[in-house]
Amino acid sequence: MEDTPLSALFIALIVCLASSAFFSAAETAMMAINRYRLAGKVRKGFRPAVRTQKLLNETETLLGIILLGNTIINTASATLATLITARLFAGNEFALGIAVLLVAFAILVLSEATPKVIAATHPEPVAYFASGPLALLLRLFYPAVWLVNVFVDALLRLMHLRKHKNNDTALSPDELRLLVLESGRFMEKKHHTILLNLFELAKITVDDVMTPRHQMEMVDLDMPADLLRQQLFTSHHSRLPIYAGNPDNVLGILPARKLLSLTEDNTDADAVRSLMRQPYFIPSGTPLFTQLQNFQENHRRMGLVVDEYGELLGLVTLEDILEQMIGEFTTHSPATTSPFARQSDGSLLLDGASSLRDLNRKLKLGLPTNGPKTLNGLILEYFEDIPETGTCMVIAGQRLEVVQTQDRSIRVVRLYPQ
Template identity: 50%
Template sequence: MSDLTLTLQVAALVVLLVLSGGFSMSETVMMASNRYRLRSLASQGHKGATLALDLLARTDRLLGVILLFNNLVNTAAATLVSVITMELFGDERWALGVATLLVTFAILVFSEITPKVIGAAHADRLAPILAYPLAGLLRVFYFAVWFVNLFSRGLLWLMRLQPKADDNGALSVEELRAMVIDSGQYIPHKHRSILVNLFDLENITVEDVMTPRGAIEAIDLSDPEHEIRRQIATSFHTRLAVYDGDSEHVIGVLHQRRLLGDTLDEPFAAERIRDLLMRPYFVPADTPLYSQIQFFQENQQRLAFVVDEYGEILGLITLEDIIEELIGKFTTSIPDAGDRMHWSEEGSALVDGSANLRELNRRLDLSLPTDGPKTLNGLILEYLQDIPETGVSMKIADTPIEVVQTQDRMVRTARLFRPLARSAGQ
């Protein structure tokens, strides 16, 4: 065999290996590409992304054209190696065996593994580019691909493995949540946090974020007028619950703006408050926050009283409470017990017994259970099954807790200590 012929055959073998690598890369690129990113590019008029989406819409045709040519190229490469070996060494079996091993190694390294690793690493960037040659090959050799797929579909039918209709890659809520969490540099941390909180609204009820009944600021019309005047003048809230002697029976909600307009016309009088009250709005304790937003919108309300199955008031929920659950606490002049929710240098935190467990978990990075009581006081009472005395300590969910102050059959103040495992990690 002349040197020229051998050179041409080796060059042809290299070309076949390169083509095989190209088809292997194309398979990985198309399958690993982000369809949502392609759709975004296609909506901006990117022709390559549109072609890629068209190919991915019929996976059988896409894989058919790739694997058809990939196998043809690999077979041609193996045949060419056999021809070269026989012309160099004759019919020596050891030579054919060695040649088979060498071509298998070359195909694995240069035409399979390396191209596929590159394709997987740059799938989104290469998919719109490779879509052009793949679409052209499919258009030219459509009949051959259809003929091969005909047998493939027949075999699937015999095996009762018919492919199901494509759902266009619809994602579940948990999958969307995972995508947002893993979005990294593409979405700012604050925005990512808001989106994750939004997914949780269906699993969080108004009872989880409400202001407990004991912490509700309310006006008692049976109090002396000077006491009512002082309470209104020092209140940080624009809307106040109003009752008359019986705190279990709220008779309305006072909007201080309406009261201000009334006092500009006539002197202040406690009895006139009754005429300014808005009807109270009640919601069940197990109402999801997402549904409550809709209810507030439909009823044109911003405040609701949370009631249990017996109709007794458990607490109060406002539109601001739900918004804060999404984006975090607002910067206001209202004193907030949550401002003390941070670890000291000694690894402890002094918090109110009325502190919400979800807020504690968020601010202190704890794992206190939230499927039962909603406040720290309720959690301690449930755990101990008794009213604790000052100085009693316990450990709940790996968090050491010490009761600092009790009053009126409830824990007023408690000291939390950073979990030992977390302290050691830091």
């Protein structure tokens, strides 16, 4: 070393610092690269991506070659700095200490912090660039890396720590939902909304979207023939639940299109019985995603929701579930009114039977949905009694006023603006 020119030592020191910067950047880029974007490039056959994927599949050996190279290079940098200082300031211990500090600062700034920040900001191009040299170095120094990993494995066993295979890239439903939330700016708003709604299908039940029993249009076969014909031929629904005497005793579902085969003269209870289909019952609390699959498997579009005692609670259709995913359809019954009406003072008059989930979605409210499903039920639970007209309250930060009550329920509620 004494015969080595001083210029050669300086060049070697610069090369060591640059090499250390390469290993530092490669480590950060490999760990920070987006695995899903990388997988997409691999499917397209992008060679640097394929090479990077192979290295990441063997994380232990990848980290082994990076750390091995970085350790050797940094040691060489410190040694070269000592030799250069000894040549320039022989016997000056203070100068030697300053040189060590300068080399440490250079390694920290030039070989660690700066390349790692660059790699963290642009992980893909850095990882693709570094994958070639790393793959070559891994082939050349594989025995040394293998030996290092043997000692690492032995130390982990001694500490009773188990290594996990590199299969932690799978996302849980909550993590996947968070990924969709954060990727909203990369897709159309409508598509983004639909994807988010899909995650909610497993949490929402048929009780949240069903038409309550008291709002269902049902046909009683025991009514007089003229009234029966009038109800059948004036209904705006495509499917009608049929019962005889007791609404809990649903006999079947009548598709409205089958009425085309009848005339007013031959439309009676027996004719309706011959056309109706067996009812399809849905247990209360069934998640929407499960029910969507059940509709598909049973080739049904409508079902009757019943509780554990078999009592009828309401009706849910395929359209009700689809609306939770893609928004409301426009094919509503003419008799159906808007669940809210805006007043001149800015307040809204809400139907007490309105679904809390629908109100939250349409009006951007935060009403609790983990208990009652309707606005009427929420207020009754809040007071534990039927409030009088004019009673005001604040629920979830929303100021509400009972406008009208009828038949032991709240029919109209006023929502005041914030």
